[in-house]
Amino acid sequence: MSNKTGTPSTSTDLRDGYTEQQQQHYRKYLQQLKNEFNERWCKKPNANINFSDLERVRTLGTGAFGRVVLLRHSKQQKFYAMKVLEKEKIIKMKQVEHTLYEKRILEAIRFPFTVSMELSFKDNSYIYFIMPFVPGGEMFTHLRRMGKFEEPLAKFYASQVVLALEYLHYTNLVYRDLKPENILIDKNGYLKITDFGFCKVLQGRTWTLCGTPEYLAPELILSKGYGFSVDWWSFGVLLFEMNAGYPPFYANEPMKTYEKIVAGKYRCPSSFNPDLRDIVRNTLQVDITKRFGVMRNGVMDFKNHKWFKGIEWEAILNCRWPPPYVPKCKHPGDSTNFERYDEEPMKPASYCRFESEFFDF
Ligand SMILES: Nc1ncnc2c1ncn2[C@@H]1O[C@H](COP(=O)(O)OP(=O)(O)O)[C@@H](O)[C@H]1O
Numbered sequence: 001m002s003n004k005t006g007t008p009s010t011s012t013d014l015r016d017g018y019t020e021q022q023q024q025h026y027r028k029y030l031q032q033l034k035n036e037f038n039e040r041w042c043k044k045p046n047a048n049i050n051f052s053d054l055e056r057v058r059t060l061g062t063g064a065f066g067r068v069v070l071l072r073h074s075k076q077q078k079f080y081a082m083k084v085l086e087k088e089k090i091i092k093m094k095q096v097e098h099t100l101y102e103k104r105i106l107e108a109i110r111f112p113f114t115v116s117m118e119l120s121f122k123d124n125s126y127i128y129f130i131m132p133f134v135p136g137g138e139m140f141t142h143l144r145r146m147g148k149f150e151e152p153l154a155k156f157y158a159s160q161v162v163l164a165l166e167y168l169h170y171t172n173l174v175y176r177d178l179k180p181e182n183i184l185i186d187k188n189g190y191l192k193i194t195d196f197g198f199c200k201v202l203q204g205r206t207w208t209l210c211g212t213p214e215y216l217a218p219e220l221i222l223s224k225g226y227g228f229s230v231d232w233w234s235f236g237v238l239l240f241e242m243n244a245g246y247p248p249f250y251a252n253e254p255m256k257t258y259e260k261i262v263a264g265k266y267r268c269p270s271s272f273n274p275d276l277r278d279i280v281r282n283t284l285q286v287d288i289t290k291r292f293g294v295m296r297n298g299v300m301d302f303k304n305h306k307w308f309k310g311i312e313w314e315a316i317l318n319c320r321w322p323p324p325y326v327p328k329c330k331h332p333g334d335s336t337n338f339e340r341y342d343e344e345p346m347k348p349a350s351y352c353r354f355e356s357e358f359f360d361f
């Protein structure tokens with residue numbers, strides 16, 4: 001049987017690390033994915049679902065610009081998650097450009113560990129993004145419930161995040177909001193990264209201050225021009241948090257959190273073994289010339305690190321690695337893995353608001 005990278009492999013050929021030859025081969029696959037991304041980026045997508053067939057079930061999450069609601073398709077037995085953004089709030093928070101990026105990126109990305117979009121539209125007051133529903137809930141919920149992840153589970157999730165960031169960066173996308181709230185678990189136990197609200201196509205460097213305080217990289221806080229390195233820093237924060245149960249840099253006020261981040265000051269719990277400490281130290285590295293992910297060997301510094309010993313990267317990519325944990329999902333529309341939120345009616349205005357600002361949507 002041939003897998004997604006075109007290299008024949010079976011689940012029995014477990015091997016440590018990743019050879020340069022395998023990586024070269026994999027880069028060809030990434031190049032193909034990038035070409036496909038660019039094609040979709042340039043053309044208008046065809047919608048294959050009809051909005052009138054969708055009925056609202058409940059709210060799955062809320063955010064600064066709106067909410068995400070679960071939808072049921074009345075004809076197919078299918079469920080969708082719809083992100084609803086209020087135009088007025090987007091304007092007030094000066095996020096029109098970011099939201100346009102979010103839409104175009106969601107339309108164009110396709111990777112096993114990222115969500116993508118089926119349909120988008122707008123009305124007088126709102127912008128709507130419709131994606132497949134990921135029923136396992138946020139990594140955040142499971143992490144808080146379990147306290148911390150057992151190491152095999154943390155490794156399993158970390159390996160998928162490495163592959164997802166490698167794909168995004170290869171496609172020139174910087175993600176900028178990696179955290180457990182934005183990582184969903186699918187019914188098969190594998191991850192889907194959601195929320196491309198801060199993601200953008202990166203040419204050279206960028207300066208925008210965005211993200212979530214505990215996950216911000218020092219170079220971003222210090223208003224230096226930055227690049228893909230910020231995502232690897234957030235990955236370091238995530239690695240720490242999955243294994244410890246709490247983030248490495250934390251204070252009551254964001255300013256104090258920032259002081260700790262730029263000083264690179266954190267303490268690993270005694271439960272961290274030497275390999276884990278080593279990978280965390282190299283990822284939460286303030287000096288970007290020494291940070292894993294952006295040095296000469298790129299992502300290979302992760303793929304061949306001792307902490308990932310035993311992980312077979314192609315089995316992960318092809319979802320053939322047995323997941324250490326599978327969330328309970330009783331049926332395709334089961335939303336019990338999501339917290340409860342107050343429901344609010346959506347009332348579009350009787351006239352079109354901010355028509356010119358949202359002309360391109
Ligand atoms: N495709 C999806 N399936 C299931 N739940 C989702 C999906 N996309 C988003 N959510 C839920 O909605 C929440 C908010 O969505 P997100 O895109 O992160 O919005 P915000 O930009 O407001 O943070 C997520 O944290 C997640 O709980």
Ligand SMILES: [Mg+2]
Nearest residue numbers: 063181182195
């Ligand atoms: Mg989010």
